[in-house]
Amino acid sequence: MPQLAYVDGRILPLREASVPVEDRGLQFADALYEVTAVMNGRLLDWDGHLARLRRGLAALAIDFPMSDAALGIAARNLVRRNGHRDALLYMQLSRGVARRDHVFPGAARASLVMTVRRFDFAQRVRQQRTGIAVITRPDDRWGRVEIKTTGLLPNVLAKQAAKAAGAFEAWLVTPDGVVREGGSTNAWIVAGGRLITHPLSPHILGGIARATLIRLAREAQIVVEERAFTLQEALAADEALLTSTTAPLLPVVTIDGRPVGSGTPGPMAARLAALVADEMERQTGWRG
Numbered sequence: 313m314p315q316l317a318y319v320d321g322r323i324l325p326l327r328e329a330s331v332p333v334e335d336r337g338l339q340f341a342d343a344l345y346e347v348t349a350v351m352n353g354r355l356l357d358w359d360g361h362l363a364r365l366r367r368g369l370a371a372l373a374i375d376f377p378m379s380d381a382a383l384g385i386a387a388r389n390l391v392r393r394n395g396h397r398d399a400l401l402y403m404q405l406s407r408g409v410a411r412r413d414h415v416f417p418g419a420a421r422a423s424l425v426m427t428v429r430r431f432d433f434a435q436r437v438r439q440q441r442t443g444i445a446v447i448t449r450p451d452d453r454w455g456r457v458e459i460k461t462t463g464l465l466p467n468v469l470a471k472q473a474a475k476a477a478g479a480f481e482a483w484l485v486t487p488d489g490v491v492r493e494g495g496s497t498n499a500w501i502v503a504g505g506r507l508i509t510h511p512l513s514p515h516i517l518g519g520i521a522r523a524t525l526i527r528l529a530r531e532a533q534i535v536v537e538e539r540a541f542t543l544q545e546a547l548a549a550d551e552a553l554l555t556s557t558t559a560p561l562l563p564v565v566t567i568d569g570r571p572v573g574s575g576t577p578g579p580m581a582a583r584l585a586a587l588v589a590d591e592m593e594r595q596t597g598w599r600g
């Protein structure tokens with residue numbers, strides 16, 4: 313079955329799908345995106361992704377006339393036509409196509425493209441048993457990273473550095489030692505039985521997996537503190553973890569080559585992973 317993409321209302325083979333060279337997403341990263349998990353053919357946490365996309369549209373004053381209902385139908389239709397049970401749905405929404413000029417174009421129409429790529433969530437379940445390594449990098453991104461724009465070059469460079477170091481992720485750290493988040497994941501530590509993660513602010517992306525984990529942990533009577541933590545605290549913590557759509561919950565066992573806690577996945581990570589797995593099953597029927 314050929315891979316199919318959605319481009320402004322049309323579904324066509326991925327290899328034929330394209331955007332014009334004057335798309336503002338291409339020239340200015342004047343575009344938003346979302347990555348949603350497709351598990352068992354169903355979308356996970358769709359409402360959360362939609363709400364974040366709407367917040368981004370408002371923040372950037374992009375006028376996008378498609379209703380939530382129409383967007384949901386288009387997304388689910390593309391997922392169904394691609395036929396993958398486990399996949400990632402990628403949506404990118406730019407301000408549109410216009411002659412290159414920094415200021416907003418008067419007449420451009422927002423442009424939506426979507427792709428669906430197969431994804432192996434079971435590999436993440438395997439990684440939960442071993443844990444993963446992170447390195448640290450300076451957080452040299454702009455000051456509004458809560459808006460999920462396609463301007464990801466600092467994240468790309470940080471994640472490439474992680475890969476070169478044999479690590480899964482790069483944690484982005486401020487000059488005074490605060491761990492903001494990873495290149496494409498939110499960062500957590502466990503200390504004294506409490507779960508700690510950076511508060512929502514313009515300095516982190518409010519992950520959908522982050523919001524889900526906070527909800528599930530609190531429902532399970534686990535204390536969650538949304539507060540800044542330092543690299544020093546992380547190195548002294550009992551456990552560390554990361555979350556995202558593509559890595560729903562992974563134990564971090566080393567930071568810059570130094571062990572966290574016992575240097576192996578800890579009991580809180582296992583407990584949280586079980587809560588996340590139950591939630592995925594509840595929403596989609598998927599079981600790893």
Ligand SMILES: Cc1ncc(COP(=O)(O)O)c(C=O)c1O
Pocket residue numbers: 347467493494495496497498516517518519520521522555556557558
């Ligand atoms: C910088 C950054 N932080 C956190 C996340 C996690 O967000 P989510 O849980 O919505 O996938 C992402 C996901 O792309 C990200 O790019």
